[in-house]
Amino acid sequence: MEINLTIIITVSIVTTIFFVIFRKQIIPLFSKVKSIGPSGISLDLAGQKSKPEVDPKAEAEALMRQLDSVLVRQLEDNIKMEFGKKNLLGAEGVPVLIRYLAALSIAYNFSEIYRIIFGSQLSLLDYLNTQHPQPIEALRPFYNSVASVYPFYKEYSFEQWLGYLKSQLLIRDDSGSISITVKGREFLAFLTQLGLTRNKIG
Numbered sequence: 375m376e377i378n379l380t381i382i383i384t385v386s387i388v389t390t391i392f393f394v395i396f397r398k399q400i401i402p403l404f405s406k407v408k409s410i411g412p413s414g415i416s417l418d419l420a421g422q423k424s425k426p427e428v429d430p431k432a433e434a435e436a437l438m439r440q441l442d443s444v445l446v447r448q449l450e451d452n453i454k455m456e457f458g459k460k461n462l463l464g465a466e467g468v469p470v471l472i473r474y475l476a477a478l479s480i481a482y483n484f485s486e487i488y489r490i491i492f493g494s495q496l497s498l499l500d501y502l503n504t505q506h507p508q509p510i511e512a513l514r515p516f517y518n519s520v521a522s523v524y525p526f527y528k529e530y531s532f533e534q535w536l537g538y539l540k541s542q543l544l545i546r547d548d549s550g551s552i553s554i555t556v557k558g559r560e561f562l563a564f565l566t567q568l569g570l571t572r573n574k575i576g
Contacts (some may be wrong), residue, residue, distance in 0.1 A: 393430060484564045487542055492576030494520045495539055496565075499558055500572065507553040510536070524576055 457463050461471060498516045502508065516537050521527040527535075536552075539545045544558035565572065 386563075401545050480560070481564070484561050487544070487561065487566065491532060491538070491574070492520070493572060494572035494576055495535065496540070496572045496574065499544060499554060499562055502552065502554040503559060503562055507548065507551040510547075510552055512551060520576055527576075 435477045454463065457467050457470075495514050498513060501513075501516070513536065514532060517527075521532075536545075539558075540547060542557075543555055544561055545552055546555050564570075
């Protein structure tokens with residue numbers, strides 16, 4: 375099902391603003407997730423002090439005010455119009471928004487990774503994408519090939535260089551055996567789809 379590009383851009387903007395504003399409230403919830411299933415997300419709230427019931431309408435209005443701007447309202451109208459054309463303004467539209475929100479969150483994360491990642495790290499990912507798991511020392515030449523070229527590598531060790539890829543979950547280390555992850559493969563596919571060059575500095 376095709377969704378207008380305006381919807382994708384709009385949800386991306388709103389998602390980013392929402393996360394920035396409410397990140398302190400959202401992040402702690404991850405540790406309380408008990409299960410995720412067809413019926414939704416279940417939180418483990420055992421031991422939490424009961425709080426007085428809140429008015430959902432008032433809460434919704436308060437959240438809407440936090441994201442209020444002329445541009446947001448304009449794009450919001452565009453989303454409603456496009457969803458209205460597809461008869462998705464009811465509950466049926468919620469799973470669609472969730473799916474696109476998830477995809478846009480991944481795309482945003484990939485864009486941030488690409489902004490920071492070095493060309494040598496991209497070369498390593500391309501290599502691992504075509505290989506069986508490799509011992510760590512077999513990967514050192516990718517680092518050595520640029521460490522002598524770029525002065526900043528004097529303060530950036532091989533362990534840190536490899537550690538960035540681990541921290542972003544692009545590769546995994548199984549007792550010294552390095553392999554690319556599903557996220558790593560999806561990241562490379564993202565670069566190919568958008569035509570982004572692998573020829574970056576470092």
